Amino acid sequence: MKHLLTTADLSYADALSILDTADQMASVSSRSVKKLPALRGRTVVNLFFEDSTRTRISFETAAKRLSADVINFSAKGSSVSKGESLKDTAQTLMAMSADAVVIRHGASGAPQQLASSGWIDAAVVNAGDGKHEHPTQALLDAMTLRRVRARREDRPSTGMDLEGMHVVIVGDVLHSRVARSNVWLLNTLGARVTFVAPPTLLPVGMGHWPCEVSYDLDEVLAQRPDAVMMLRLQSERMNAAFFPSEQEYTRAWGLTPERVAALDAMDAPTVIMHPGPMNRGLEISSEAADSPRSTVLAQVANGVSVRMAVLFLLLSGDESTPSLSDN
Amino acid sequence: MSSFLISTVSPEGSDPVDLLIVDGVIQAVGEPGSLETPDDVTVVDGTGLIALPGLVDMHTHLRQPGHEDAETVDTGTRAAAKGGYTAVFAMANSKPVADTAGVVEQVWQLGQDAGWADVHPVGAVTVGLEGQQLSEIRAMAESRAQVRMFSDDGKCVHDPVLMRRALEYVKSFDGLVAQHAQEPRLTEGAQMNEGVVSAELGLTGWPAVAEEAIIARDVLLAQHVNSRLHICHLSTKGSVEIVRWAKERGINVTAEVTPHHLLLTEELVRTFDPVYKVNPPLRTDEDVMALREAVVDGTIDVIGTDHAPHTIEDKESEWSCAAMGMTGLETALSVVQKTLVDTGMIDWSTVARITSRRPSEILRLRDQGGALEAGAPANITLWNPAGETPVNPETHVSKGRNSPYKGMPLPGSVSATFYRGHPVVLDGELNSPLSS
Numbered sequence: 001m002k003h004l005l006t007t008a009d010l011s012y013a014d015a016l017s018i019l020d021t022a023d024q025m026a027s028v029s030s031r032s033v034k035k036l037p038a039l040r041g042r043t044v045v046n047l048f049f050e051d052s053t054r055t056r057i058s059f060e061t062a063a064k065r066l067s068a069d070v071i072n073f074s075a076k077g078s079s080v081s082k083g084e085s086l087k088d089t090a091q092t093l094m095a096m097s098a099d100a101v102v103i104r105h106g107a108s109g110a111p112q113q114l115a116s117s118g119w120i121d122a123a124v125v126n127a128g129d130g131k132h133e134h135p136t137q138a139l140l141d142a143m144t145l146r147r148v149r150a151r152r153e154d155r156p157s158t159g160m161d162l163e164g165m166h167v168v169i170v171g172d173v174l175h176s177r178v179a180r181s182n183v184w185l186l187n188t189l190g191a192r193v194t195f196v197a198p199p200t201l202l203p204v205g206m207g208h209w210p211c212e213v214s215y216d217l218d219e220v221l222a223q224r225p226d227a228v229m230m231l232r233l234q235s236e237r238m239n240a241a242f243f244p245s246e247q248e249y250t251r252a253w254g255l256t257p258e259r260v261a262a263l264d265a266m267d268a269p270t271v272i273m274h275p276g277p278m279n280r281g282l283e284i285s286s287e288a289a290d291s292p293r294s295t296v297l298a299q300v301a302n303g304v305s306v307r308m309a310v311l312f313l314l315l316s317g318d319e320s321t322p323s324l325s326d327n
Numbered sequence: 328m329s330s331f332l333i334s335t336v337s338p339e340g341s342d343p344v345d346l347l348i349v350d351g352v353i354q355a356v357g358e359p360g361s362l363e364t365p366d367d368v369t370v371v372d373g374t375g376l377i378a379l380p381g382l383v384d385m386h387t388h389l390r391q392p393g394h395e396d397a398e399t400v401d402t403g404t405r406a407a408a409k410g411g412y413t414a415v416f417a418m419a420n421s422k423p424v425a426d427t428a429g430v431v432e433q434v435w436q437l438g439q440d441a442g443w444a445d446v447h448p449v450g451a452v453t454v455g456l457e458g459q460q461l462s463e464i465r466a467m468a469e470s471r472a473q474v475r476m477f478s479d480d481g482k483c484v485h486d487p488v489l490m491r492r493a494l495e496y497v498k499s500f501d502g503l504v505a506q507h508a509q510e511p512r513l514t515e516g517a518q519m520n521e522g523v524v525s526a527e528l529g530l531t532g533w534p535a536v537a538e539e540a541i542i543a544r545d546v547l548l549a550q551h552v553n554s555r556l557h558i559c560h561l562s563t564k565g566s567v568e569i570v571r572w573a574k575e576r577g578i579n580v581t582a583e584v585t586p587h588h589l590l591l592t593e594e595l596v597r598t599f600d601p602v603y604k605v606n607p608p609l610r611t612d613e614d615v616m617a618l619r620e621a622v623v624d625g626t627i628d629v630i631g632t633d634h635a636p637h638t639i640e641d642k643e644s645e646w647s648c649a650a651m652g653m654t655g656l657e658t659a660l661s662v663v664q665k666t667l668v669d670t671g672m673i674d675w676s677t678v679a680r681i682t683s684r685r686p687s688e689i690l691r692l693r694d695q696g697g698a699l700e701a702g703a704p705a706n707i708t709l710w711n712p713a714g715e716t717p718v719n720p721e722t723h724v725s726k727g728r729n730s731p732y733k734g735m736p737l738p739g740s741v742s743a744t745f746y747r748g749h750p751v752v753l754d755g756e757l758n759s760p761l762s763s
Binding site for chain 1 (some may be wrong): 521522523524525526527528529530532534598599600643644645646647648657683696
């Protein structure tokens with residue numbers, strides 16, 4: 001693996017390797033001295049063309065726990081607003097000898113362009129590109145699900161996949177890079193995926209995706225899935241007539257207190273996931289977010305572990321950075 | 328005066344003849360070796376070559392005035408000559424927009440001065456291409472440029488009343504309106520064809536229905552007001568079906584397809600290389616096949632290149648910020664050969680029809696698109712169908728380097744282009760312009 005751009009082309013073996021490494025990284029994070037020397041002297045650049053404090057500090061924490069030097073490069077709006085081009089930014093980072101570039105960009109495909117352009121030699125990690133993919137989010141979700149399964153089956157998570165698990169993903173699939181990364185990765189790991197959304201928020205042309213689609217959340221929850229993942233509803237969707245009103249959305253597709261109570265009444269094993277930040281009262285109620293079923297904070301913790309694993313696997317085996325004597 | 332004998336050349340793929348050009352006119356056509364020639368005649372060996380009436384492109388972006396960094400009338404018509412074109416129609420989305428007699432006369436004059444091919448400006452339907460108010464269509468028609476085709480290409484004349492008025496208005500001088508069919512609300516922020524690939528890539532879709540809905544509306548409008556409608560760059564199977572239906576009903580509609588929509592599909596967008604970003608977008612394999620069939624059965628009348636050169640900086644960026652469009656003048660005939668001739672779907676006389684004869688009829692050109700016979704103006708393209716060369720945009724004479732065929736082997740090459748009897752291209756290289 002030279003880059004991490006999508007989960008669509010992530011093999012089963014690579015996915016398991018990242019998850020197994022992430023489990024090891026998690027044990028580092030639970031120690032009092034939360035640091036490994038693995039990436040000492042390597043430079044990781046967080047190149048963020050979009051605001052995302054959560055993802056950026058997660059990557060920053062991950063890199064620092066591996067002793068890498070971290071540079072945060074906030075280039076918000078730069079290319080879109082006719083400022084510095086992606087190419088110039090990339091070449092600037094190259095001139096600074098970045099070993100890995102973690103890129104968040106509003107344009108689908110920007111990480112792939114960066115990786116394939118020849119502008120830069122560093123490992124590229126996609127931290128979310130447009131509506132395309134957000135692979136480390138899917139990996140942290142998979143890690144969370146794997147740990148849920150390990151606990152339930154009372155065996156170690158190492159080497160485990162998600163065979164037979166049923167994961168329901170609810171909400172704005174159309175605009176969601178989280179949904180896209182999850183559908184491929186969860187399928188690779190053997191889970192069954194059901195999307196639930198209003199038809200307006202499902203993309204045309206997803207007929208061949210390895211998932212089921214439903215418009216009825218209650219019917220799907222009645223199947224007692226292993227997990228229900230609520231996608232964040234972006235505020236700009238409200239004004240674009242994808243659905244009539246927030247109230248109607250919440251009634252039909254929100255994880256309301258009534259739906260949590262229904263899961264409890266069935267004694268369903270379902271955990272409640274959310275990539276954050278949550279719109280409490282819209283796609284997820286406080287009762288759901290704060291219920292014992294919620295894995296939201298575990299997801300955040302697992303995010304650091306997964307990102308440590310990705311950076312470690314991409315950089316530790318890489319000898320391409322020239323040493324001083326090469327000059 | 329100058330005279331050329333093109334020896335043993337195959338006119339539109341038929342039996343070889345000798346073809347004598349004197350002073351800009353085809354003076355005689357006869358059996359090889361049978362013609363009497365002037366002493367100072369220049370002999371051009373036509374063995375193995377196909378003679379076609381000079382190509383006519385109804386859809387070119389020459390970028391001048393205003394975007395001379397991307398193309399000029401001079402460089403664009405050099406590219407036209409190199410691609411075998413002897414006449415091009417320059418779309419109106421220059422800066423300023425070609426919406427007045429002044430601008431269209433300027434473009435026309437630049438074409439005359441360049442001397443590589445006839446340049447016919449296309450007039451904007453609405454002022455500034457803004458879709459609000461008709462531009463001074465009649466003034467452009469009566470100018471030295473004698474504009475007959477009007478289009479807001481790049482934008483759709485989406486207001487149905489405005490479209491109706493435009494169709495009616497051009498009737499007074501036998502003009503036509505060329506529609507860029509794109510329903511604007513259905514394509515807000517659109518980046519690529521809406522379907523399987525857009526769903527995966529998370530790029531905002533440009534649905535086929537946005538093209539088809541406008542075409543359906545406009546053929547009905549053209550029928551209602553009994554005027555002439557031309558559909559630019561048809562790109563979907565559904566559009567073909569609507570135009571076929573309209574033609575069966577006797578509606579006066581003509582249709583165009585670009586070379587890239589005959590060959591390339593949306594799968595290329597997976598590379599996120601903006602060279603494949605174009606409007607209308609690359610569609611599916613099924614659409615490509617339907618478009619080829621539509622050329623064969625005459626539903627589609629003409630090949631239009633939609634040659635759209637861009638600067639490197641306008642293309643070398645994130646997909647969603649990159650400009651739409653690709654170059655095409657210098658590769659068009661190769662793509663036609665690859666997709667339609669080499670597949671056995673059409674012969675060379677049909678190639679002449681779709682690249683020259685039919686566009687000349689639609690535009691009422693008297694000195695283009697004629698038969699290769701004595702007395703006709705000597706606008707002739709000599710095409711060598713043999714061989715296959717990988718496309719290298721760095722060698723193109725267009726300023727644009729945004730060729731989607733980069734590295735792709737394409738068949739055939741232009742051996743010579745005679746523009747009004749003068750070899751603007753000879754031995755496959757640019758020669759010299761026609762001096763005015």
